[in-house]
Amino acid sequence: MNAMFNCHTALNVFYQQDVRLGPKLRTRLKVSRKACLGHVKEGLRRLGHPVYERVCIQGSYVMHTLNQHPNGEFDIDVAVIFKKEDLPKSPLRARQRVAAAMRASGVRFATMPLARLNAVTVWYSDHHHVDLAVYRESTSFWGKPVLEHASSEWTVRDPVEVTRWFKKEDKRLSPKLDDGAIVEPGQFRRVVRLIKMFTRSRLYWDLPGGLIISTLVAEVYEPAPERDDVALYNTLVRLQKRLRGSYDVKSPVDASSLTRRDKNERQVRDLLARLDDILPRLAILFDPLCMEPRALRAWWFVFRHDYWLKRARTAELASLNQSQNLRIQVGVGDSSSGPFTLYHPSHGPIPKGAHVRFALRKRLGVESPFTCHWKVQNRGSEAQAARDLAHDAVGPEPFFLQEAKYTGRHTVSFELIKDGRVVARGARNLSVAAP
Structure with missing residues (x-):
């Protein structure tokens, strides 16, 4: 298999710029999280219930896998840990108490906090939300702490194990x-x-x-x-x-x-x-x-993010603006091994059956590896009958051998491709006639 087109740099720019939260957004979400925990504490006090002992940040925020989202729909997971004796025996009642505390905190929510199966969810107007997982802590017979999560039942679980x-x-x-x-x-x-x-x-x-x-x-x-x-x-x-x-x-x-x-x-x-x-x-x-624009558009299909389209369009413009036009030199010989005589249009048509060598008239200052893409466009009834109106060849060498099989007027063009960009182009017309 050929080497994969290199988009490492483009992918890393995308990751840093459009995937990671960045310090400002992480700080904003941290502020929301702390405020949410403050509301829980205030609501519990107002209701006359014991407050939680400690908290534990869970999920993608603390694992640094929380990504940017176009609608700001971020999910922050927090475990609120109480003493076992400070919560109702029912896990449902325990979750409901925390939800009631949020409602009693005096804060007006766009959507009221809801006690769901695994957590109490608090939604904010800018679309992100905090999931408060309720835990109770006790001590085992052996003197070790035991943490239980309030889900459909109390389940022994460590909130930081994931x-x-x-x-x-x-x-x-x-x-x-x-x-x-x-x-x-x-x-x-x-x-x-x-x-x-x-x-x-x-x-x-x-x-x-x-x-x-x-x-x-x-x-x-x-x-x-x-x-x-x-x-x-x-x-x-x-x-x-x-x-x-x-x-x-x-x-x-x-x-x-x-x-x-x-x-x-x-x-x-x-x-x-x-x-x-x-x-x-x-x-x-x-x-x-x-080439670079096609590679970038392929990754756009994966992520469907404007970053990739903008970068592809920039690469397309750069390729058009930076490519040089070079002339193609034509040599004619009796066999594919030559020798080849330099051909000029004034010499008349190339005889059918001759072997033609196309090469760049001058070399660019381009270091290998690079790719030369040669394209042949045939015209005339013979090429049409043979269903060979167009074909191409790809290789690392800046020359191309072709037999003159069909009478008529034909065009040979090339593109010199380096690092996914066309750095040079050229084309040559020639005629082939019966010998």
Whole structure:
């Protein structure tokens, strides 16, 4: 297989500029989180209930996998941990108490806080929301702390175990600078975030959430010590193969099924359908004639983000403005091995059956590797009868051999491609006649 077109730099600019939250947005979400916890505390006091003992930040915010969102729909997960004796025995009642405390805090909410199955959700007017997972803490017979999550029942769970697992995987799986990697540390985390960006790239999609995506990527991630775009592509290919084998996804911390609910399994099934759609679009990246604008448009289809279209249009303009026009030199010989005599139109038509060598009249100061794309356009009844009105050839050498098979007027053109850009163009017309 040909080498994959290099979009590492473009992908990293996209990641830094349009995927990561950035310090300002992270600070704004942190302020919202602290305010939300303050409202819970104030509401509990007003209702005469004990306040929580401590909090634990969970989910994508603390794992640094929370991405930018065009509508600001950010999800912040926080565990609020109470003493066991300070909460109702019923997990539903415990969640309802926290929701009631938010309503009693005196803050006016656009949507009232709601006690859902696994958390109390607080929505904000700018579309982001905070999920407050309610926990109770006690001490075991052996004197060790026990944390239980208020879901459909009290379930023993450590609120930081997923975060701990993810950070360990990122350190274990990402290419290491000490091993010769030239990419920035944390490639695994970047690939997770980029795949999450893909799954949220169409508003009408309903694909798996962050934990399922992170778990799947940890299973199939393929590091690339020199390029993030290669790591992303190879991981997507392996993810497609993995899902063709099974839709079941196991929790990385307790081996329970994350897809036991029909909704979650359907989301995973739909993810495979989306991969089946986008991966063929990336095949152009392995075409030796792939140029930068086409490569960038291929990645646009993955992410559907304006960044890629703007960069593709800029590359198209640069290619047109920077390419040089060169003349093609023509040599005619009796065989493909030559010798070739320099041809000029004043010499008359080239005899049919002769061998023609096309070459650049002068060499550019372009270092290899580069690609020469030669195109032949044939005219006349003979070429039409042979169904050979056009063909092309690709190679690293700035010359091209062709037999004059058909009488008529023909055109040979070329493009010299370097780093995905056309740096030189040329064309030559010639006539072929019966000898």
